[in-house]
Amino acid sequence: MTGRTGSVSPGTPTGCLAMFPGQGSQRPGMARHLLDAHPSARRLFAQADEILGLPLSRICVTGTAEELARTEITQPAIATTSLAVWHLLEAAGYRPAATAGHSLGEYPTLVAAGVLSLESALELVRLRGRLMGDVARQVPGAMAAVLGLPADQVLAACGSAEGVGLVQVANYNEPLQTVISGHARAVEEAGRAALDAGAERVVPLDVGAPFHCSLMSAVEEEFTEALAARPFADPVVPVISSVTGTYVRSGEEARELLRRQLTGPVRWVEVLRTAARHPVSAYTEIGPGRVLSGLARRTLDEVRTRSTGDPRRLTALYGALAQETWQEPVAS
Incomplete structure (x- = not known):
């Protein structure tokens, strides 16, 4: 599957778009249902705590809204929570047709697609949050x-x-x-x-911070150096970029798009329309909140959406996985 473009043959069964949320989806206690019930989530959070030197396992369970609002905390907290959900669903047999992330959500997306390692993604997210926070304090x-x-x-x-x-x-x-x-x-x-x-x-x-505008160009050079220092592999699951609204064809393209993402707009409408054309019939929000599910329903006609931000919704998706066959479109 390496380097798939995401195009599909006529008549291929439709699948699901895995959507990873961005900043603004955080809330106090957002990972409690994961850490209370799932050993694999506890292991992943322990890894993230060690990689970043941050007590994310605590922050995502008992942290205050004010603590979570700090962009240098918000970004790794959302990314780690999303990846904990992803690993649970993947182990249960979830196989999306494509993946996409809204802004920050592109980092867990690239981990899910095999482009970035967990360590590289979390370190980049931590730096991204710090640099964006620096801009906010200066402008x-x-x-x-x-x-x-x-x-x-x-x-x-x-x-x-x-x-x-x-x-x-x-x-x-x-x-x-x-x-x-x-x-x-x-x-x-x-x-x-x-x-x-x-x-x-x-x-x-x-x-x-004033995200996704030219004010972020002040930190672009430092972030570009960090991107260059980390390995990027070609996607093993199709990825739709929120920078272009089209499929990411290589690891090198993914690296360049993360650089452009700092100052460029998020083209989420195009992401959803690209997914619908290739073809996707269901949309799963992987991580905290239900923002992306709402955007999908208001952008596309008659779409199925599922979210995973609380125990009831996560359990419902497990039930759907047990009853349905999740299939990837085959590249033409």
């Missing part, structure tokens, strides 16, 4: 979600705020939900312009 940045307005009009609203500061589209989350990022005053001005253009709401986001 008065902000992010906001614009709801109920097409993306092209959100882009126009960003353009109207150019005189105030930098503001750019950070996330194309769904057709009528676009996130903007940049200098705080410019984000506020673009939000007002979006409301004037007919947006239903503009919601400021409680995040640790």
Whole structure:
């Protein structure tokens, strides 16, 4: 399967997209149900604690919302929780047709696809969180979600705020939900312009940094050096990049896309549309929260979604695995 492009032959049975969430999906106690019930999850968290020198096993069970909100903690905490779920499902026979991660979620995605080792992914995520936190402390940045307005009009609203500061589209989350990022005053001005253009709401986001905009270029050089120092293998499971919305064809491409991801927008709408074309009929959120499940339902027609962020939902997915045959499309 190495180097698959993700294309499928006509008539191949449809499969599932494994979706790994990004920052914003964290919550206190998000790994309690995993660590209480599953020895393999405890082993993985113990590895992560040792690799990072962080007590993630504690933080993801008893940590406060304030502790989890620090981006240098948030990012490894979400990635480790997601990977604990992935290993449980993989052991139960879960075989997705393709994988994708929303921003931070691309790191556990690449572990699941055999591109990165657990150690490399967690070390990169820890550095990424620290560098992004440094930007947040140096730049008065902000992010906001614009709801109920097409993306092209959100882009126009960003353009109207150019005189105030930098503001750019950070996330194309769904057709009528676009996130903007940049200098705080410019984000506020673009939000007002979006409301004037007919947006239903503009919601400021409680995040640790102005992600996915040019302000992150300040840390790009250091992060690029870290990427170059780690081995990247070709995917053994198809990966859809949130930077391009298309399939990742090699380990070297995956490395370059992680660099571009720092300053480029998340093209999640294109990720979902690519998956639907190739073909995927079910969408599983691997990790905390249900954000990506909601985005899939609001972007695509009549899709099945499953999430794994609590004991009831994880048990339900185990039951589905016992009853269904999960098949990968075969590359043409």
